[in-house]
Amino acid sequence: MTGSISVIRVGDLLLVTVPPDPDDPTVGELQEGVLRAMEQYDAKGLVLDISTVETLDSFFARTIAETAQMVGLMGGRTVIAGMRASVAITATQLGLTLGGSLTALDVDRALRLLGRGAQGGAR
Amino acid sequence: MTDLLEGEIGIATESDLVVARKAVRGAADSLGFSVTDVTRIVTAASELTRNIFRYAGTGVMRWHRLERGGSLGLELTFADDGPGIGDIEQAMQAGFSSSGGLGLGLPGAKRLMDEMEIASEVGKGTTVTVRKWRRKA
Structure with missing residues (x-):
């Protein structure tokens, strides 16, 4: 599973699609890759697409929340997009929070939330 | 041939977590659990497998x-x-952790499953048993 994280640039934003069942090193790699790309591309925000993720356990959630916090320290905003209903139910019962991260139903809405997308601007 | 509904996996490395989650997903799917229950069971398994890896x-x-x-x-x-x-x-107790984790593992897994039993002896080891029953359609 290593090497399966790719960070895509969309204007001044970064888009990362998280694989369905990443192992711990891949989750760690995601965090490092995102922070490197933030610096390299002078990005203003990050969209984490978790629409294919079927299992969000406490380690994974903590890494996501930490990444969002780190991106925030670097001046960017993070939107977590596409959480499945079954994952949202499970995460809530487990007691997970994603810190103060913004969330969106899908990537399109996430991009619009960050001021970019088909409609070309924030609401 | 591996039986989906019964088996055993040794936990020793991080990649065994992925193997364990896959095995549990396969078993829960083939027993006809709902998508949400499969997610609950696999997530609980992930927490408990990680506890083994982290503590033992x-x-x-x-x-x-x-x-x-x-x-x-x-x-x-x-x-x-x-x-x-x-x-x-x-x-x-939610929030208690001796390892710097979030402290959600055991209480979280209990909430996600129907039954949980813990047998543990200091210096000897820990056995956690959890069960989930399928709701009748």
């Missing part, structure tokens, strides 16, 4: 199909020869 280093996960009074279920057992849990009540 190595251990084993076993799973098998249950049948009781016409209901189907899945039982998962996580056993290790690690340091054991000194105070189970404390370990069951």
